[in-house]
Amino acid sequence: MTTVLMKATSLWWSWLPPLAIQGGLLILLVTAIDFSLPRRTWPQLRAALWSLALVKLCLPPSLTSPVSLLQWSPEPLAGLGSASGLTKWAEMQSPVFLTTWAKILFLTWFGGVFVFAIVGLVRYRQERKRWRRSAIPPNSEWLSIAIQEAGDRLAMKRLPAVFLQPASSTPFVLGALKPEVHLPADLAPEEAHHVLLHELSHVARRDVWWAAAAATLQVLYWFHPLVWWARGRFAVVNEQCCDRSVAKVLGPDSPAYRKTLLRFAARRFALPKSSIGFVRPRSALLLRLALLEHPFAEKVWLKRFVTSLVTTALLVACIPMASQAESAVGTIAEAIDRPPGCLQIRYLVLQKLAQEEGFLQPDQDDSIVSP
Numbered sequence: 480m481t482t483v484l485m486k487a488t489s490l491w492w493s494w495l496p497p498l499a500i501q502g503g504l505l506i507l508l509v510t511a512i513d514f515s516l517p518r519r520t521w522p523q524l525r526a527a528l529w530s531l532a533l534v535k536l537c538l539p540p541s542l543t544s545p546v547s548l549l550q551w552s553p554e555p556l557a558g559l560g561s562a563s564g565l566t567k568w569a570e571m572q573s574p575v576f577l578t579t580w581a582k583i584l585f586l587t588w589f590g591g592v593f594v595f596a597i598v599g600l601v602r603y604r605q606e607r608k609r610w611r612r613s614a615i616p617p618n619s620e621w622l623s624i625a626i627q628e629a630g631d632r633l634a635m636k637r638l639p640a641v642f643l644q645p646a647s648s649t650p651f652v653l654g655a656l657k658p659e660v661h662l663p664a665d666l667a668p669e670e671a672h673h674v675l676l677h678e679l680s681h682v683a684r685r686d687v688w689w690a691a692a693a694a695t696l697q698v699l700y701w702f703h704p705l706v707w708w709a710r711g712r713f714a715v716v717n718e719q720c721c722d723r724s725v726a727k728v729l730g731p732d733s734p735a736y737r738k739t740l741l742r743f744a745a746r747r748f749a750l751p752k753s754s755i756g757f758v759r760p761r762s763a764l765l766l767r768l769a770l771l772e773h774p775f776a777e778k779v780w781l782k783r784f785v786t787s788l789v790t791t792a793l794l795v796a797c798i799p800m801a802s803q804a805e806s807a808v809g810t811i812a813e814a815i816d817r818p819p820g821c822l823q824i825r826y827l828v829l830q831k832l833a834q835e836e837g838f839l840q841p842d843q844d845d846s847i848v849s850p
Contacts, residue, residue, distance in 0.1 A: 497540035522719035614642035
């Protein structure tokens with residue numbers, strides 16, 4: 480059991496803490512880029528940036544690039560991607576350290592992951608059971624027609640199940656494997672088409688999958704406040720992307736969609752904060768209204784070019800660390816087997832062994848030791 484714990488601690492220590500530091504740096508960079516962009520910049524670009532920030536948390540910490548920005552960053556940030564930085568990190572891989580603080584930190588992290596995962600799953604099952612118990616199938620012909628029309632406008636081959644919720648004033652999508660769209664039971668006919676376009680757009684864009692992946696990362700990095708911030712910001716940007724998709728589908732009728740969103744905003748301010756995890760904060764709703772305030776024209780080729788350019792630059796220059804690490808210490812896991820000063824340590828061990836076997840006297844000069 481002790482050996483298993485030792486190996487698990489060593490693997491965890493060589494993987495998660497470096498990723499937490501590297502991912503935190505990238506999240507700070509993406510935050511700076513996000514807030515420096517003009518307000519009306521395409522939300523798809525922001526979504527791509529935040530997707531990269533979350534993907535970074537899943538990549539190997541030893542991933543390197545010769546054009547990494549960390550090569551030009553000041554110490555100690557540059558040390559995180561250099562051979563000396565990995566060597567310093569490896570100093571804490573000694574058995575003494577792994578048997579004390581590293582084990583305590585690993586067990587604390589594991590306990591936090593277990594608690595957050597159990598609480599999250601229990602809460603999700605309770606919410607799903609609660610909403611499914613109160614769900615009502617569509618009971619009007621006009622609503623069934625609106626569902627089919629919204630699916631056709633979004634070119635969806637397969638429509639998810641749609642239910643009415645008497646106890647909710649906010650539409651939401653429930654579930655990832657088999658997503659369900661839940662609408663307020665008092666939804667007016669003039670609002671139904673806009674609300675269905677927005678919620679079905681979430682399903683078509685697979686936002687529920689991204690939300691589940693972001694929630695999983697938040698559980699794994701429960702101790703990291705920047706990961707919590709990245710997940711929240713990513714969800715807000717996804718809402719803006721759906722608004723942009725709906726406005727694009729509606730075309731000249733997009734101002735009517737903004738009016739529908741404004742009516743829902745008025746209801747939200749009049750009610751206490753919902754417990755549904757899909758509902759975003761009020762400030763995000765105000766930002767969505769501001770983005771839809773004026774009509775806009777999109778140049779698809781320009782949007783794709785700029786998004787590809789920015790994301791490629793981050794992929795090449797920001798996600799990997801500096802390339803010097805490859806030449807000296809390939810990975811942190813390799814550094815565990817080669818702690819700093821290993822030649823001196825091995826030499827002293829061999830010298831002691833030679834003394835024990837009688838090949839070397841305790842007062843004899845160690846320079847005469849031969850293989």
